[in-house]
């Protein structure tokens with residue numbers, strides 16, 4: 001599992017060596033620090049922002065995650081309380097998206113990074 005990109009994405013580790021932390025704080029819901037990233041990997045020195053504007057691409061991943069969370073919220077609401085009005089569906093989707101915003105932010109950047117860089121077992125030593 002440690003060689004998989006899912007390890008890097010969900011443990012928020014460097015996509016190259018899977019050793020160094022990407023984010024300064026491990027706590028996703030620390031709202032003053034959830035978006036603070038290290039510039040480089042502390043283990044292998046990989047620079048996380050490969051080029052200027054690299055993180056703009058993560059917005060597309062974020063959009064896809066947001067749609068997935070919205071659909072999941074809709075389906076769960078429908079299964080639990082099918083008589084709900086459209087405003088209940090809308091309100092719950094907004095609450096879920098706001099509540100998961102820091103998670104979506106971090107996951108989208110991790111997924112985006114793992115599109116472009118891959119695990120190198122030599123650098124993890």
Ligand SMILES: [Zn+2]
Pocket residue numbers: 014015016017018019020041042043044045046
């Ligand atoms: Zn690294």
